[in-house]
Amino acid sequence: MSTPSGIGSENYSLTVNGRTHDVKDSWIGESLLYVLRERLGLPGAKGACEQGECGSCTVIVDGSAVCSCLVLAASVVDTSIVTVEGLGEGGQLSDVQQAFLDCGGVQCGFCTPGFIVAVHHLLESVPDPDDHQIREALSGNICRCTGYGRILEAVQQVAVARRSK
Amino acid sequence: MNTTSTIAPPRPGTLGTDASRPDGVAKVQGGFAFSSDMWAENMLWGATLRSPHPYARIVSIDTTAAWKIAGVEAIITAEDVPGQATYGLIMQDQPVFARVGDTVRYTGEPVAAVAADHPETCKRALAAIRVEYEVLQPVLDPEHCIDGTAPRIHPEGNVLRHQRIISGDADITGDVVVEGVYEVGMQDQAFLGLEAALALPDPGGTGVELYIATQWLHEDRKQIAACLGLPEEKVRLVLGGVGGAFGAREDISLQVHTCLLALRTSRPVRIAYGREESFYGHVHRHPAKIWMRHHADRTGRLVKVESRMVFDGGAYCSTSPAVLINAITHTQGPYKCDNAVVEGWALRTNNPPCGAMRGFGVVQACFAHESQMDKLASACGVDPVQVRLLNAMQTGDRLITGQIVDSVAPVAECIRETAAIPLPPDMESDPNVLDLPGGSGRTADRHHIKRGIGWGVSIKNLMYSEGFDDYSTARCRIDDGVVTLKFATAEVGQGFVMLAQQIARTVLGVDEVLLDTIDTQVGSAGSSSASRQTWMSGGAVDAACRAVRDELLGIVASENGLDPARLTIDGTDIVEVGGSFRRAVVEAARGKRLDETREYHHQPTEDLDENGQGNCHVAFAFVAHRAVVDVDTELGLVKVVQVATAQDVGRVLNPKSCVGQVEGGIAQGLGLAVMEEIIVKDGRVRNPSFTDYLLPTFLDAPQVDVVFVEEFEPKSPLGAKGVGEPPCISVTPAIANAIRQATGRDLPRVPVRPSDICL
Numbered sequence: 025m026s027t028p029s030g031i032g033s034e035n036y037s038l039t040v041n042g043r044t045h046d047v048k049d050s051w052i053g054e055s056l057l058y059v060l061r062e063r064l065g066l067p068g069a070k071g072a073c074e075q076g077e078c079g080s081c082t083v084i085v086d087g088s089a090v091c092s093c094l095v096l097a098a099s100v101v102d103t104s105i106v107t108v109e110g111l112g113e114g115g116q117l118s119d120v121q122q123a124f125l126d127c128g129g130v131q132c133g134f135c136t137p138g139f140i141v142a143v144h145h146l147l148e149s150v151p152d153p154d155d156h157q158i159r160e161a162l163s164g165n166i167c168r169c170t171g172y173g174r175i176l177e178a179v180q181q182v183a184v185a186r187r188s189k
Numbered sequence: 190m191n192t193t194s195t196i197a198p199p200r201p202g203t204l205g206t207d208a209s210r211p212d213g214v215a216k217v218q219g220g221f222a223f224s225s226d227m228w229a230e231n232m233l234w235g236a237t238l239r240s241p242h243p244y245a246r247i248v249s250i251d252t253t254a255a256w257k258i259a260g261v262e263a264i265i266t267a268e269d270v271p272g273q274a275t276y277g278l279i280m281q282d283q284p285v286f287a288r289v290g291d292t293v294r295y296t297g298e299p300v301a302a303v304a305a306d307h308p309e310t311c312k313r314a315l316a317a318i319r320v321e322y323e324v325l326q327p328v329l330d331p332e333h334c335i336d337g338t339a340p341r342i343h344p345e346g347n348v349l350r351h352q353r354i355i356s357g358d359a360d361i362t363g364d365v366v367v368e369g370v371y372e373v374g375m376q377d378q379a380f381l382g383l384e385a386a387l388a389l390p391d392p393g394g395t396g397v398e399l400y401i402a403t404q405w406l407h408e409d410r411k412q413i414a415a416c417l418g419l420p421e422e423k424v425r426l427v428l429g430g431v432g433g434a435f436g437a438r439e440d441i442s443l444q445v446h447t448c449l450l451a452l453r454t455s456r457p458v459r460i461a462y463g464r465e466e467s468f469y470g471h472v473h474r475h476p477a478k479i480w481m482r483h484h485a486d487r488t489g490r491l492v493k494v495e496s497r498m499v500f501d502g503g504a505y506c507s508t509s510p511a512v513l514i515n516a517i518t519h520t521q522g523p524y525k526c527d528n529a530v531v532e533g534w535a536l537r538t539n540n541p542p543c544g545a546m547r548g549f550g551v552v553q554a555c556f557a558h559e560s561q562m563d564k565l566a567s568a569c570g571v572d573p574v575q576v577r578l579l580n581a582m583q584t585g586d587r588l589i590t591g592q593i594v595d596s597v598a599p600v601a602e603c604i605r606e607t608a609a610i611p612l613p614p615d616m617e618s619d620p621n622v623l624d625l626p627g628g629s630g631r632t633a634d635r636h637h638i639k640r641g642i643g644w645g646v647s648i649k650n651l652m653y654s655e656g657f658d659d660y661s662t663a664r665c666r667i668d669d670g671v672v673t674l675k676f677a678t679a680e681v682g683q684g685f686v687m688l689a690q691q692i693a694r695t696v697l698g699v700d701e702v703l704l705d706t707i708d709t710q711v712g713s714a715g716s717s718s719a720s721r722q723t724w725m726s727g728g729a730v731d732a733a734c735r736a737v738r739d740e741l742l743g744i745v746a747s748e749n750g751l752d753p754a755r756l757t758i759d760g761t762d763i764v765e766v767g768g769s770f771r772r773a774v775v776e777a778a779r780g781k782r783l784d785e786t787r788e789y790h791h792q793p794t795e796d797l798d799e800n801g802q803g804n805c806h807v808a809f810a811f812v813a814h815r816a817v818v819d820v821d822t823e824l825g826l827v828k829v830v831q832v833a834t835a836q837d838v839g840r841v842l843n844p845k846s847c848v849g850q851v852e853g854g855i856a857q858g859l860g861l862a863v864m865e866e867i868i869v870k871d872g873r874v875r876n877p878s879f880t881d882y883l884l885p886t887f888l889d890a891p892q893v894d895v896v897f898v899e900e901f902e903p904k905s906p907l908g909a910k911g912v913g914e915p916p917c918i919s920v921t922p923a924i925a926n927a928i929r930q931a932t933g934r935d936l937p938r939v940p941v942r943p944s945d946i947c948l
Binding site: 031051053058061062066067068069070071072073074075077078080107108109111112117121122124125127128130131132133134135136137140156158159160162163164165166167168169170171172173174175176 | 207209210212213214216217218219220221222223225226228260307308309310313378379380381382383430431432433434435463464465621623624629681682683684845846848849851852853854855856857878879880884885886887888890893
């Protein structure tokens with residue numbers, strides 16, 4: 025990433041997926057989404073609305089699901105950030121990721137990383153959600169391809185599987 | 190089903206199974222590279238300056254101040270376009286940039302572009318470019334283009350297409366006459382993956398490589414090369430990951446700008462639109478005003494349909510002529526009707542340009558004819574299902590264009606299968622607030638809620654029409670036992686990459702199929718639109734795989750002294766029919782190099798004559814929808830409870846994928862029915878954001894119950910019909926009819942707004 029010649033040079037560090045990344049010579053106005061994607065080589069979080077309406081950029085900051093397009097990157101130093109790239113262990117698919125594939129919850133895939141992160145977050149806070157809870161918790165994530173039916177099935181499947189463990 | 194024979198289940202990953210997406214793992218892990226994720230060393234960012242006026246003459250453009258901003262590497266305007274100044278899919282009428290002395294014709298039209306070292310630098314540079322405009326009175330009402338009161342706003346004139354259809358006895362009348370004027374609002378495709386591209390210039394500026402999210406690589410290349418003044422072979426396009434399309438990626442948006450900036454700076458350039466810019470950067474579904482009148486006998490049997498359709502094409506042509514022809518040729522819907530008088534207009538105004546969107550043209554026509562069918566049922570005192578069954582089209586029927594429907598046409602079966610799907614239970618006495626119209630945070634009252642049931646049935650043409658040979662190309666190689674497919678088919682989310690592998694596994698009897706890069710290094714695949722790729726590119730992949738298979742069987746036969754005509758593939762083995770020879774395909778193909786490329790062409794079609802007669806379409810698919818809605822009549826809020834549907838698909842090639850297309854299409858049709866509209870006032874989009882342009886969320890998605898009507902389509906290479914568009918077509922009028930039934934209101938317009946219901 026080249027240094028923008030006219031608009032500042034902030035330096036700070038972010039902890040993402042357990043690893044510390046240095047951000048150098050950045051513009052102070054950069055969002056967390058921008059820094060993750062353009063500076064840290066973590067393009068999993070997607071930008072689709074720039075105003076927190078679509079959920080494509082969902083990441084976890086200190087245990088809370090946030091829209092990274094609405095967070096200034098420089099404001100989340102000293103937090104623990106988890107992105108879609110940090111889910112699943114050792115490159116293996118998480119149960120949620122696997123269920124999205126098994127149930128047909130992926131078409132174009134642009135909303136998928138945000139959904140995956142949001143579903144992980146949902147199931148950590150509500151391990152056994154009913155359909156209403158699933159729908160409400162994920163109503164901040166827009167999908168334009170699937171009509172949500174296969175995504176609902178994926179979440180239900182993970183909830184059932186986790187329950188029987 | 191009672192049968193004594195046993196049928197082996199299909200091999201995993203072959204046709205008819207829930208195969209896995211080859212791009213699936215990367216997509217759920219976040220590693221799939223969408224065009225907005227493309228990055229290159231030494232890359233610059235590009236951005237576009239757009240007109241704030243719907244119609245204005247550009248007096249001057251001053252870039253002096255912008256050039257003084259550190260980090261700005263290029264500023265380009267119309268003067269910097271070396272080749273053709275305009276582009277377009279049907280008519281090359283849209284400028285790469287509006288030129289000084291000439292006019293901008295819509296709010297958002299590109300005027301200049303910059304390249305700089307950071308998106309913020311780009312933003313500041315755009316703000317520093319001074320453009321002086323002489324503001325002109327915009328043409329906003331398409332009717333003024335018909336009556337001639339509008340000034341000509343483009344050298345090509347204000348009429349993009351005018352076509353009539355006269356069929357049978359134009360003067361005949363029926364005992365029962367129903368009519369209405371219907372309006373469809375401007376819908377946005379609202380794909381999630383915004384427009385983005387990365388251009389890499391060749392050394393010396395002799396060519397360029399563009400990573401682009403598009404629906405049709407070769408058509409893009411043709412238009413881009415013309416504007417760049419380069420031969421097509423010097424412009425190489427590679428499909429960047431596509432985050433949905435739905436028609437919005439058929440036209441050129443940022444392609445030429447990105448290439449120009451890269452060639453100008455000799456550096457890689459990426460342009461990525463934001464959501465607001467995207468609303469200005471691509472075409473939308475045409476807003477339409479449709480007058481329709483049906484004549485029928487007393488039982489409800491159709492005698493004649495009359496219609497006048499006016500489509501606002503906005504400032505540039507895009508695909509307006511094709512959209513209009515789809516609309517008028519589908520006036521009758523999936524019903525037999527011999528007599529028709531139809532007139533259609535697509536017009537140029539200073540509103541946002543409109544073009545392709547899922548179901549193009551047919552969506553608008555269907556809203557009108559399905560609203561009319563309910564009116565007709567009511568006028569004849571028969572059930573809405575009955576009137577549709579009575580008129581249901583069959584194979585062999587003649588359309589109002591004179592074309593005979595030679596596709597499988599199970600219209601009545603779609604209606605009956607849909608009717609057989611159980612209705613949802615009544616609303617509970619103490620419902621969860623999320624199930625009420627408006628959902629949580631609203632104040633819908635159980636006692637004001639009325640339930641309605643509505644129907645919609647549709648016919649949709651498949652592939653391109655009117656004499657266009659939209660062929661597809663595919664290449665199949667076996668190299669030392671490894672099968673690789675190559676095609677330029679745009680994977681936009683629909684899953685063609687998965688289908689292509691299924692075809693190869695089925696035809697060649699191998700389990701592992703590699704896919705080459707999707708780019709312009711192979712022949713055209715045509716567009717991923719018009720429900721055509723399963724049929725067209727599926728046909729090409731099938732043909733290429735069959736050619737390789739036949740060649741392989743021939744070699745194996747000669748190697749083993751067998752008759753090639755007796756060899757076939759059984760599972761993953763080559764076997765001799767009635768003989769003992771059996772060898773694994775992978776084994777037999779080891780050490781061999783086979784390479785075949787095939788084109789698939791659909792049957793030729795014709796232009797319409799001046800009376801709208803001609804075999805203009807290739808094939809048709811049909812679908813029925815039944816919607817159940819709860820309406821709070823005091824607040825005007827609607828909850829779509831259930832959509833039941835039976836769809837004519839020919840043959841299910843991937844059940845999971847088909848369901849996904851149906852559910853996704855229904856959500857988009859629901860959006861048009863009750864919430865989605867680009868509000869244009871005085872030539873300006875008032876809601877270019879996801880805060881103000883409402884899309885169906887998880888809470889808006891209804892229960893969908895789907896039945897596939899499978900009758901092998903003999904015209905189709907795989908027996909399958911495209912399934913992408915039909916789901917979003919008749920669901921919109923089905924929901925509108927359900928709201929009408931619940932409220933008793935006329936509701937001649939979609940989206941139905943709360944004020945239409947309760948005021």
